[in-house]
Structures are given as structure tokens and as C-alpha cells.
Amino acid sequence: MLLIPSGVKAVFFDAVGTLLFPEPSAPVVYAEAARRYGFHLSANDVRKRFIAAYQREETADVAAQWVTSEARERDRWRIIVADTLAGVTDPEACYLHLFNHFAKPSAWRVNSDAAEVLAVLQSRGFILGMGSNYDARLWPLLNTFLELAPLRDRVVISATAGVRKPGRGFFHAVLSAAGCEPGEVLFVGDDLNNDYDGATAAGMHAVLLDPHAKYSDIPHRITRLADLIG
Ligand SMILES: [Mg+2]
Structure with missing residues (x-):
């Protein structure tokens, strides 16, 4: 269980390894x-x-x-x-x-926690979005998997933004999609460098999705997405 810090208005998610997984691997x-x-x-x-x-x-x-x-x-x-x-x-x-x-x-499966987590966060009034280092191939996935529908209006893809994570410009694009100040955004992802460190350096809150519990020294981490909603 993880409490979303007070003051957070928007939650953005990484795509691959967080919400979407290649299946087969x-x-x-x-x-x-x-x-x-x-x-x-x-x-x-x-x-x-x-x-x-x-x-x-x-x-x-x-x-x-x-x-x-x-x-x-x-x-x-x-x-x-x-x-x-x-x-x-x-x-x-x-x-x-x-x-x-x-x-x-x-070729993909959606994280089995995604539907519930996104629905609950949406019902609690959070602005939701996605921030991915993938490319335009994300769109057919977003348009197919209904679980991800709450994210579709705010999708930042590095290939379109022109800068990839962990570059600062990528997180500026996230802020502008969210319409928020850095301290009002929580970024959730599975990559320590790209997601967690990148978002933190941009002044955002960050949570590392660490399903195999590899990063016990990281203060803000969850082993499953459902931990976000407690
Ligand atoms: Mg990832």
C-alpha cells in the first residue's frame, strides 16, 4: 500500500513494463x-x-x-x-x-491491475495520462485495450515529443499534458533511470514499480500497481 502524496493532482504511467507487457516475451x-x-x-x-x-x-x-x-x-x-x-x-x-x-x-497483454487502478484513480478525481519511450505503435494498443481508455486523452510519446525519458524535455511535455506544476504530478514506471530518476529530477513525485523487489533501497516503490490504490 502506498499513499499518493497530498497535493498530487495527476498520475502518469509508463507503458512497457508497467501497463503493457509483450506476450510471449x-x-x-x-x-x-x-x-x-x-x-x-x-x-x-x-x-x-x-x-x-x-x-x-x-x-x-x-x-x-x-x-x-x-x-x-x-x-x-x-x-x-x-x-x-x-x-x-x-x-x-x-x-x-x-x-x-x-x-x-x-502481441501484448495489459497489467491485470490496470483496469481497477485506473478506474479508482479516475473516480477519486485524478488527472490520468501516459508517458512512454515507445513510439506510434502505442496507438493501436491504446485504441484496442479498453482498460487503458482513461489514459487516452493525455499520452506523451517520446518519438512525438522529440525527447525521450529521462531527458528533462520529456517531462516538460508530461507537465503540459497534465496542465500541472511538477509537484502536482506522480509518475509511475518500472525503469529506475528513465522513470523514477527522470521524473524526480524534473521535480515530480515518482513511484517505481518493482515487481521482483530488486530495489529495496528505493524509498517510493510498489511491487504491484494495485498498491497505488491501497
Ligand atoms: Mg517501462
């Missing part, structure tokens, strides 16, 4: 895509390669001061797929296959 989907293009590796090998490739792109984004765009997001995923699945017969086709896979609602 990304490593399983990548391994299947690799197999389709003539390259066999385990989901575990995918996971290791993916983390390394993903981290290289994070470093590139730090150097670019977190500037992003739809084009940059496509490039990011093209590079991550090419690096993670180096060995496939047709890297471009494999990338497109994966890019399109994750644009489909059938």
Missing part, C-alpha cells in the same frame, strides 16, 4: 523470428545479446541528449535487431517482421 519472439530467417539461438542467448545491443543504443542516446523521433526509433530497433540476431539470412526482413509484430495488440 520479447526474447521468445526474437528467437522465433531468428528461426524464421535461418538462425537458431535460445531465448536466453537472445536476452544476453539484446541487453548488450540495447545498452549500446542507450549510450548513443545519452550522447544525443535524449533527442528522438519516429525515424530514430525505427533506426534504434533496426540496429538492435541486427545486432541481437546477427546471423539471420535477411536482417531487414527480420527487423520489419519484429517491428510489425510489436505493433499488433495480439
Whole structure:
């Protein structure tokens, strides 16, 4: 159970890893895509390669001061797929296959707490929204999953905002979507650096969703979304 600090008027949520999860998991989907293009590796090998490739792109984004765009997001995923699945017969086709896979609602599941948590927060008068480092592929998901309907009017996507989390400009876009001062916004997400530290640095309240209880030293954390409503 977590009490939302007094003075908070708006609650914004991260998307992937907080409200939305790939199902099957990304490593399983990548391994299947690799197999389709003539390259066999385990989901575990995918996971290791993916983390390394993903981290290289994070470093590139730090150097670019977190500037992003739809084009940059496509490039990011093209590079991550090419690096993670180096060995496939047709890297471009494999990338497109994966890019399109994750644009489909059938590739995702919604956090089972989401419907209740969002309905309760809405009934308590909170302004609700979403702040995501994903890209335009979020829209088909938002338009399909009715549980997420309370968020649809205030969606900040980094590829559109031009800056990604944890960049300060991203959180400025959240404030303008919320119509609030920093101290009036609570940001909820599963990524320590992008969500928790980024929002805190922007003067917001932050809560880390930590389902596997990995961050016991973080003061404001919950292990399930339902803890937000006590
Ligand atoms: Mg996340």
C-alpha cells in the first residue's frame, strides 16, 4: 500500500513494463523470428545479446541528449535487431517482421491491475495520462485495450515529443499534458533511470514499480500497481 502524496493532482504511467507487457516475451519472439530467417539461438542467448545491443543504443542516446523521433526509433530497433540476431539470412526482413509484430495488440497483454487502478484513480478525481519511450505503435494498443481508455486523452510519446525519458524535455511535455506544476504530478514506471530518476529530477513525485523487489533501497516503490490504490 502506498499513499499518493497530498497535493498530487495527476498520475502518469509508463507503458512497457508497467501497463503493457509483450506476450510471449520479447526474447521468445526474437528467437522465433531468428528461426524464421535461418538462425537458431535460445531465448536466453537472445536476452544476453539484446541487453548488450540495447545498452549500446542507450549510450548513443545519452550522447544525443535524449533527442528522438519516429525515424530514430525505427533506426534504434533496426540496429538492435541486427545486432541481437546477427546471423539471420535477411536482417531487414527480420527487423520489419519484429517491428510489425510489436505493433499488433495480439502481441501484448495489459497489467491485470490496470483496469481497477485506473478506474479508482479516475473516480477519486485524478488527472490520468501516459508517458512512454515507445513510439506510434502505442496507438493501436491504446485504441484496442479498453482498460487503458482513461489514459487516452493525455499520452506523451517520446518519438512525438522529440525527447525521450529521462531527458528533462520529456517531462516538460508530461507537465503540459497534465496542465500541472511538477509537484502536482506522480509518475509511475518500472525503469529506475528513465522513470523514477527522470521524473524526480524534473521535480515530480515518482513511484517505481518493482515487481521482483530488486530495489529495496528505493524509498517510493510498489511491487504491484494495485498498491497505488491501497
Ligand atoms: Mg517501462
